[in-house]
Amino acid sequence: MDDDRSTTPVPPPGCPAHNSGGRVPLYGPEFAADPQAYYSYMRHYGPTAPVELAPGVEATLVTDYATALQLLQDTGSFRKDARRWRDFMNGKVAPDSPVTPLLAYRPNCMFSDGAEHLRLRQAVTDSLAKIDSRKLGHSIERISGYLIAQFSARGSADLLGDYAKQLPLFVFNELFGCPADIGDRVLFGISGMFDGINAEKSAEVLYQAIGELVVLKRSRPGEDVTTWLMRHPSALTDEEMVHQLALLLGAGIEPLRNLIGNTLHRLLTHDRYGGGGGLIEEAMDDTLWENPPISNFAAHYPSADLEFAGHKAAEGDLMLVSFVAANTGPALTAARQAGSNRAHLSWSAGPHACPAKDPGRHIAVAAIENLLNQLPDVELAVPEGSLTWRPGPFHRALAALPARFTPVQPVQRPAPQPRTQAPAPSVDAGRRPERGGVWSQFLNWLTK
Numbered sequence: 001m002d003d004d005r006s007t008t009p010v011p012p013p014g015c016p017a018h019n020s021g022g023r024v025p026l027y028g029p030e031f032a033a034d035p036q037a038y039y040s041y042m043r044h045y046g047p048t049a050p051v052e053l054a055p056g057v058e059a060t061l062v063t064d065y066a067t068a069l070q071l072l073q074d075t076g077s078f079r080k081d082a083r084r085w086r087d088f089m090n091g092k093v094a095p096d097s098p099v100t101p102l103l104a105y106r107p108n109c110m111f112s113d114g115a116e117h118l119r120l121r122q123a124v125t126d127s128l129a130k131i132d133s134r135k136l137g138h139s140i141e142r143i144s145g146y147l148i149a150q151f152s153a154r155g156s157a158d159l160l161g162d163y164a165k166q167l168p169l170f171v172f173n174e175l176f177g178c179p180a181d182i183g184d185r186v187l188f189g190i191s192g193m194f195d196g197i198n199a200e201k202s203a204e205v206l207y208q209a210i211g212e213l214v215v216l217k218r219s220r221p222g223e224d225v226t227t228w229l230m231r232h233p234s235a236l237t238d239e240e241m242v243h244q245l246a247l248l249l250g251a252g253i254e255p256l257r258n259l260i261g262n263t264l265h266r267l268l269t270h271d272r273y274g275g276g277g278g279l280i281e282e283a284m285d286d287t288l289w290e291n292p293p294i295s296n297f298a299a300h301y302p303s304a305d306l307e308f309a310g311h312k313a314a315e316g317d318l319m320l321v322s323f324v325a326a327n328t329g330p331a332l333t334a335a336r337q338a339g340s341n342r343a344h345l346s347w348s349a350g351p352h353a354c355p356a357k358d359p360g361r362h363i364a365v366a367a368i369e370n371l372l373n374q375l376p377d378v379e380l381a382v383p384e385g386s387l388t389w390r391p392g393p394f395h396r397a398l399a400a401l402p403a404r405f406t407p408v409q410p411v412q413r414p415a416p417q418p419r420t421q422a423p424a425p426s427v428d429a430g431r432r433p434e435r436g437g438v439w440s441q442f443l444n445w446l447t448k
Contacts, residue, residue: 023052026061026296026393033389035295035396039063039325047309048319053393054099058087059318060311061296063325065332065345067309071300071321072350077308078319079113080352081105084301086316101203102394103299103318108243110251110352117351119234124244125355127228131175136359137366143170144370149410152374156381159371159401164260167367168253175359176245177224178213185209190253207242210249214241252356258293258397259284259364265387265401266291267368268380280368284361285344288327292346295324295396321345324396378405 024042025031031038042049047064062068071078082105087093093100105111109120147166151157169190173183186209192202213226215238221227225248230241263284266273273279298321302313313319326332327344347354354360372378381402390397 023050023058024061025052027052027054027391029388029391031393032391035324036328039322039328042322042325043329046311048311051320051393053320054097057093057097057099057318059320060313061325062309062319062321063329064309065326065329068321068323068326068345069349071308071319072298072345072348072352075113075351077303077306078300079303080111080117080300081113082111082299082301084303084316085299085318086301086314087318089316099393102297106243106247107240108247110247120236120240120244121351121355123229123232123234123236124248126232127225128356128359130228131225131359133359133362136171136175136362139174140167140171140363140366141370143167143174144367145374146170148371148374152408152410155407156402156404159264159378159403160257160261160398161400163371164264164367164401165257167260168256168363171363172249172253175224176213176226176249177217177222179216182209182213182216186213186249190250206249207246210242210245211238213245214238248356252360254395254397255293256360256363258395259287259360260367261398261401262291262293262396263287263364263368264371265398267372268378268401268403269384280365280372284365284368288346289344290324290328291396292323292327292344293396294346294394296320296322297394298323298348298352321348323348374408375405378403 024038026038042051042061042063045063047062047067049061049063051059051061053059062071082103083089085093085103085105088100088104095104109117109124112120144163144167147163147170151162157163169187173186176186178186185205189202189204189206189209192205214230217224217226217230218238221230226241226245229236229244236244263280266283266287267280270283273283300319300321302308302315302317302319304315306313323345327346332343347357381404387401388399390399
């Protein structure tokens with residue numbers, strides 16, 4: 001009996017594999033509540049496991065570190081162009097599936113291969129390299145100060161909804177040179193897409209706003225990522241500009257908000273960090289190892305039928321990497337204990353590794369430092385066990401992070417100019433939203 005139990009793990013509660021032996025679901029509240037139980041179970045399949053990302057959406061998940069590196073670095077056997085995704089192209093996966101928006105093809109560097117990928121990727125990396133870390137630090141300080149001022153006098157806040165969720169949106173708006181009316185719609189569009197609130201209209205608002213930003217920057221360039229991308233020798237067309245910018249904004253903001261939130265969660269729930277600011281980087285590295293903001297992603301497709309990690313893979317199969325399962329597997333324990341604290345895969349690896357790793361880490365560390373400096377006695381306001389995590393196959397994200405602290409009166413600043421128009425942008429993609437959204441409010445707050 002003991003031998004059977006050691007060689008055939010029991011599927012986690014709620015997993016359909018209990019009864020059918022079928023694919024392991026990476027969605028629903030059970031998976032969100034205890035994903036490590038699912039990853040532990042999946043390891044009995046070997047380096048890869050059969051999973052379901054949403055009802056009817058089948059994939060192979062790589063859970064082993066060395067196997068994940070092999071997949072991420074083998075550009076000949078595995079391609080990124082989602083037009084190779086057989087189940088989507090033959091209609092087995094519907095366009096309105098909840099996972100389609102993040103997996104369907106877009107003409108950007110994430111979904112390209114070969115020379116086209118190199119051209120688009122170089123434009124992105126060269127443009128991001130122009131970000132001045134000193135100016136970025138000042139920007140984060142201003143934005144975090146504004147956000148903290150909105151709740152500091154209350155003595156309580158949802159550190160996710162009031163802070164971690166909003167700060168990346170504001171920082172990216174500034175980095176990309178968005179004026180108030182366009183910035184309001186970018187904030188609105190991205191929030192709606194990721195929150196699933198009127199997502200189709202939100203996407204229309206976002207892409208229209210980015211299109212207007214491109215037109216604006218063609219005539220009025222500035223010292224911002226949009227202008228640098230536009231001036232790059234790769235000579236991106238307006239359509240290419242829109243899709244690279246949408247990728248950078250969308251793929252940058254959601255992981256960054258989760259990284260800030262998950263690191264704050266770790267700082268508030270682990271005594272070993274002592275609430276000290278000096279241990280923020282250590283807490284962030286531990287978070288990236290064990291609770292990374294993007295758990296499973298890096299979609300690839302075999303370019304031909306092949307055998308991979310002891311299993312047959314067909315051309316066009318959807319294959320994903322589980323960054324968290326690879327990071328927490330037995331093979332990595334020794335390397336981490338030996339001091340290789342940044343050998344994790346949470347920024348991915350290979351030619352499609354995250355191009356915004358350095359600015360992303362800078363933003364997250366500075367945001368957390370500023371919060372702890374202004375609210376030094378902040379603590380979790382509810383039992384840790386009562387926190388809930390947002391369901392979904394790709395991210396690791398809290399639903400909320402309630403905290404309490406000694407109330408602090410914000411620094412007095414001039415009152416914003418009065419506004420007579422509606423405070424939020426319209427969801428009608430055919431109209432320009434009225435000024436007065438959150439980006440406009442922040443810019444007013446800065447007015448002397």
